[in-house]
Amino acid sequence: MTRRQCTGEYKIKPIKKQVRALLGYPYPARIPREVFVEQWVGISTDEFHRAKDADVKYMRNRHPLIDLGWSRTDCIRYLSSLDLTDTPKSSCLGCPFHGNAQWRHIRDTSPEEWADVVEFDAAIRQGNARANAGGNPLLGEAFLHRSRVPLADAPIDHVTAAELAALQQELGSDDYVAVLEEGVPDGCSPWACRGDADTLARDDFGLAT
Ligand code: SF4
Incomplete structure (x- = not known):
């Protein structure tokens, strides 16, 4: 992150x-x-x-x-x-805290919004344009989905073994399965941001x- x-x-x-x-x-x-x-x-x-x-x-x-x-x-x-x-x-469409269920919901119910988030995901690959212009390029690539696969191809219908292992290490509890599927539990507002x-x-x- x-x-x-x-x-x-x-x-x-x-x-x-x-x-x-x-x-x-x-x-x-x-x-x-x-x-x-x-x-x-x-x-x-x-x-x-x-x-x-x-x-x-x-x-x-x-x-x-x-x-x-x-x-x-x-x-x-x-x-x-x-x-x-x-x-x-409440959350932004292209929130990196979404779980697979939220990504599937966008994909399966709103093709226009899905196209929007797929485009947004592609646009952030090299990081923040202003930071890049200022000589602070991103080391690596940015992705919206935890698998670090472009959203259009990301495994949102199933959880990969690599994702499970990474999140298990990060959280150290059984919460990781729920987070992968449902995303973080809280909504987001300007003065109570998820992040x-x-x-x-x-x-x-x-x-x-
Ligand atoms: S953390 Fe909050 S502000 Fe940031 S993308 Fe997610 S919903 Fe939007």
Whole structure:
């Protein structure tokens, strides 16, 4: 796994840009202390440790599910009452934390999105274009799938012995089978990223003023 910048690049940076635009203070204008937006983030009580403050004063995070005392089970019960039983975990289409089940779901239900992630996977093979241009090329190649095979050909219908062995060594428990199939258990939001890449945003993008 390389350094993760996905949440910073694809979520926090555009959200901050849009919030600044909505407030009428595009970067690098200084925002008065009393001017801010309230942002609601859907962290449930069983993952309260992922609830964090925003890293800028012009955004204040609220966690309404925690305020309500709702767990993941409460959320599922509520969604079921609205006939929304198939609501998936939130995540980007091309998330490297997907398990095989999520990749198959995209492939088998949405050909356009599958083509998109296959193209994205091919595009990251040499790493970050900006890093390459800056003289910090990736040592090796990047892949979305744990097998390190191009997504279009990756073994998403079965788990290879090499994948199992690698993950068994990494996790050292029986969790590895579930991770290969279902991906990491948590969803992802800008201030509760699966990869904890959110902490990079402040330093990397100069948007935290
Ligand atoms: S879901 Fe989260 S960890 Fe996965 S690619 Fe998106 S921002 Fe990154």
